[in-house]
Amino acid sequence: MIDNKKTSAMSPEELSEKYEKTKESLDQLRGMLMPFLKAQYEKNRKSLERREKIKIFLIHLVIIICCFICIYPLLRIFSISLRPGDKLFSTDLSLIPDGATFSAYVSLLKNTNFLRWLWNSLVITIATSFIGVSLASTAAYAFSRFRFPGKKIGMIILLSSQMIPAGMLILPLFLMIMKMNLMNSYLGMIIAYSVSSLPFSIWILKGYYDTIPRSLEEAALVDGTSAVGAFWRIILPLSTPALSIAFLFNFTTAWNEYLVARVVLFSSQQYTWTLGLFELQGQYLTQWGMFAAGSMLVTIPVLIVFLYSSKWLISGLTLGSVKG
């Protein structure tokens, strides 16, 4: 260390000499240290890289295991649907069985009402989804933006209705639909379905609307829209992620529903595919090949809807509107 008091008493020549000396010794020190530091740096870098590689490997491992667990049953069903009639109960685990054939698909389409059931399901599901989402989006808007008596209680009732198991609601639903004379009809099904998924959709949408700053609507009002206009032009376009989640939820629940359909529909002509496929299950003989083929076919619409709507599921759409 250079002592300040000493330096102030030194002459300029002494000072510069001392400076040179100090500089020299510092350079020496640096020369000694640098190789060591470089080696340490290399070591650290390598171990960091290795750790990074292990991390990526572990992440992928978990993802691959999960994917496999999800896909395995699907592959089995696919393999079963391809088996020829005489090998239905084989324990063969190969994906494409010996003598693979599409005969189950052909006979499903030819000999049963499968297409009709698919059509019924499609009509009911699509109508349910659109009606459900439009009811939920407007109701949720009221819950999010307006003050009215019973607002809090309303939300709680909606939430608690979700806690009641669907099975318990079968009987009252049956009675209501019968009183409305809507048994065995599309309309009865659509009403039952779209109403039952409303609470979930309203909660999802209300939560999303709450994150949209109010000043956006106020700006729209001042810019000259009506209240409805502000909802339509500003809130709805910004809510597409939540709207598509609500839509997907409505779609999948209605598409896969069995219990309510079992109660409301009773003619084979009106069956949805869930009921229809169980038609194939006889007391003495279950046509597993056709059953599997049907199961494969009904995943197609859901797959399309999911793939299409995934592009709307981008969150962060409101970024940049206001200072955040």
Next chain:
Amino acid sequence: MASVEFKNIVKRFKENTVLNGVNVDIKDKEFLVIVGPSGCGKSTLLRMLAGLETVTDGDILIDGERVNEYHPSKRNIAMVFQDYALYPHMTVAENMSFSLKLKKTPQEDIDARVKEAAATLQITQYLARKPQALSGGQRQRVAIGRAIVRKPKVFLFDEPLSNLDAKLREEMRVEIAKLHQRLNATILYVTHDQVEAMTLADRIVVMYNGKVQQEGTPMEVYSKPANLFVAGFIGSPTMNFLRGNAAVKGGKTEFISNDIKITLPASLLDPKTVKDGQEIVVGVRPDDISVDVPAKEGLTEALEGKLDVSELLGHRENLYIYIGETRVLANTDAVGRTPGDKVKVRFNYANMHVFDKATEKRISR
């Protein structure tokens, strides 16, 4: 362009009275700034004019027409929000043309107006971008642009600069001043920043506790504050207040506190307006305190003080001085004094203010 009148405006949220009989006039083409601390009701007043809040009592007139019940879209006003409130799913150009499209303005007109406003605000190169891709200052420009293209009767600004950093705020302040010169528009501007108010306004309205405290030109409000609140709120650094009593003897008035005794000449305070022994508050701005200067016409007697803290600001310095137990802040040319120094302090009579302590109203001339 248009004039605006607020007549006896009252606003209550349940039992909570936010505005209590507010009367404000905005003349045609005037830049009026309402300034006050947060919670004083200034934003509520602005939002009532926009139609975003209901009016509990009183009338709002635009060009003499009562608009209390008009829907916001029917009032022909444009508003710039504190948080910009840009539509995130639209580009800058779409944001700016939104209101014109609603009015079914022909597309050529819309394009021309958007182009013109964008050029004025220097945002032409961003027209195709979404708000997300803009910086805070640019977003604020777009928000202003959205207001300009409409050519409204009245512009409303709700604390438009409070979200910007200090440097940008200064820049935008100048821009808004220039904009007012160019547009020649009626503007109602709400802020809690007295610097913005002083620099931008044709006229200032100071609000506090749901009431108008004073209105006038920036100079009037600064040099003749109507009460203690205005005196303390306008001006930076804050005015010094000395609390004590008046002593009136044979036509001569004095201010006396435990630590300070100064003469109040008739040019400052009419002896008839005070009683002997009345509790008064004397206000003097830091700029009007001289330190270590010889006796001079227009200055008070010298007061002995001790320098507590000095803050060097460059060519000026803030001196916190104890006169007995009373601490005052003086802002003088920097000479590099050291804390603990004994100093002689004199106040400038021309810019002193005397207030009655009970009513808090100004009693000096």
